[in-house]
Amino acid sequence: MHLIITDARLARSHAIHLSGGKLVLVGLLSSFVLMLMSAALYHWVFLKGAREGWPVIGSLVRLVVKDEFDQRDRFMRANLDAMARKLGEMQAKLVRLDSLGERVSGLAGIGAGDFKAPSGQGGVLIMGHSLSLEELQATLAEMDKLTDQRVDLLTVIESRLFDQKVRSMMIPTQEPVPGHMTGSSFGWRIDPFTGRSALHTGLDFPGAVGTPILAAAGGVVVTQQFHPEYGNMVEIDHGNHLITRYAHTFKVFVKQGDLVKRGQVIAQIGTTGRSTGPHLHFEVLVDSIWQDPQKFLAMGRGMPEMARAQSPPRAMQQR
Structure with missing residues (x-):
C-alpha cells in the first residue's frame, strides 16, 4: 500500500509504503488507543454521574452495589451456617467427652459431678434460625471456656491415675515365682x-x-x-x-x-x-x-x- 503526502507550501510530496504486517500493527495500535480513550471517557462519565446523582447512572450504581452486597451476604450466610453445623458437632463431642469423663473420674477417685460444667448446660446445637455472627462468637467463647475446664479436670484425672498406678506398682501383687503352686501357706x-x-x-x-x-x-x-x-x-x-x-x-x-x-x-x-x-x-x-x-x-x-x-x-x- 502506498500513501503520498503532498505539502502545497513547499511544493513537495512524500511517499509512504505500508506492507501487510505494518497495516495490521497500525490497526492494532489504533484499536488499543481507541479502547483506552473509550474506557477513560466511560470512567469519567460514570464517576461524574455517580457523584452528581444522574438518574440512570445512580440507579445502575445502586443495582451493582446491591447485587454485590447480596452476593457477599449469601457467602457469609453460607459460611456462618457451615460453622454453626460444625459447632453443633463439636458440642455433641463435648457431651460424649463429659460422659466419658464421668466414668473415668470414678476410676480416679473424683466425684462424677465434679466433671460437669458449673452451668449445667450442654447438648447438641439445635437452631430454629440461622445464627448471627455475634451469637456464633458468643457460643464459641462459651465452648472455649468449657474446653478449658475439661482440660483442667482431665489433667487432675491424669495425675490421680498416674499416682494410683505408681502406688499399685509399690504393692506386692507380683508372684515372686510365677506359675508355681505354693507349698506351705500362711x-x-x-x-x-x-x-x-x-x-x-x-x-x-x-x-x-x-x-x-x-x-x-x-x-x-x-x-x-x-x-x-x-x-x-x-x-x-x-x-x-x-x-x-x-x-x-x-x-x-x-x-x-x-x-x-x-x-x-x-x-x-x-x-x-x-x-x-x-x-x-x-x-x-x-x-x-x-x-x-x-x-x-x-x-x-x-x-x-x-x-x-x-x-x-x-x-x-x-x-
Missing part, C-alpha cells in the same frame, strides 16, 4: 523340724535350685545378708511401712540400697538356712507385723482369695 502348721504347732509366717514356692525369683513390687533393698534361719535373705522396702522378705535363696543379684522394679529378677531359689529342700520362703510385713501374702497376690492374679486357699497341699512341708 498360718499355723506342724513344724517339719520340731513336729509341734508353729506359725508359718509366709508362703513357700517350691522350685529347682537356680529358679529366678522376682520382686513382688518396686522398692529399695534394705537388707541383703545371711540369716541363721532365713539363709540368704533379701528384704525390699516398698514404702508405707510395707516390706517383702525373700528367704533361703541360692544366689542374690541385688545389694542393700539398690532400687528394684516390679518383676525384676533379684535372686535364685535355694535351700540355705532352716530349710528342708529348695524353695522360696516369701513374707509380707506391715509395720513389722506378718501379713498373709495371699491377700496381696490375689489382687495381682485377679483371683478370689478363697480359690487359692483351697489349693491342694504339698506332701512336703517347707519353711
Whole structure:
C-alpha cells in the first residue's frame, strides 16, 4: 500500500509504503488507543454521574452495589451456617467427652459431678434460625471456656491415675515365682523340724535350685545378708511401712540400697538356712507385723482369695 503526502507550501510530496504486517500493527495500535480513550471517557462519565446523582447512572450504581452486597451476604450466610453445623458437632463431642469423663473420674477417685460444667448446660446445637455472627462468637467463647475446664479436670484425672498406678506398682501383687503352686501357706502348721504347732509366717514356692525369683513390687533393698534361719535373705522396702522378705535363696543379684522394679529378677531359689529342700520362703510385713501374702497376690492374679486357699497341699512341708 502506498500513501503520498503532498505539502502545497513547499511544493513537495512524500511517499509512504505500508506492507501487510505494518497495516495490521497500525490497526492494532489504533484499536488499543481507541479502547483506552473509550474506557477513560466511560470512567469519567460514570464517576461524574455517580457523584452528581444522574438518574440512570445512580440507579445502575445502586443495582451493582446491591447485587454485590447480596452476593457477599449469601457467602457469609453460607459460611456462618457451615460453622454453626460444625459447632453443633463439636458440642455433641463435648457431651460424649463429659460422659466419658464421668466414668473415668470414678476410676480416679473424683466425684462424677465434679466433671460437669458449673452451668449445667450442654447438648447438641439445635437452631430454629440461622445464627448471627455475634451469637456464633458468643457460643464459641462459651465452648472455649468449657474446653478449658475439661482440660483442667482431665489433667487432675491424669495425675490421680498416674499416682494410683505408681502406688499399685509399690504393692506386692507380683508372684515372686510365677506359675508355681505354693507349698506351705500362711498360718499355723506342724513344724517339719520340731513336729509341734508353729506359725508359718509366709508362703513357700517350691522350685529347682537356680529358679529366678522376682520382686513382688518396686522398692529399695534394705537388707541383703545371711540369716541363721532365713539363709540368704533379701528384704525390699516398698514404702508405707510395707516390706517383702525373700528367704533361703541360692544366689542374690541385688545389694542393700539398690532400687528394684516390679518383676525384676533379684535372686535364685535355694535351700540355705532352716530349710528342708529348695524353695522360696516369701513374707509380707506391715509395720513389722506378718501379713498373709495371699491377700496381696490375689489382687495381682485377679483371683478370689478363697480359690487359692483351697489349693491342694504339698506332701512336703517347707519353711
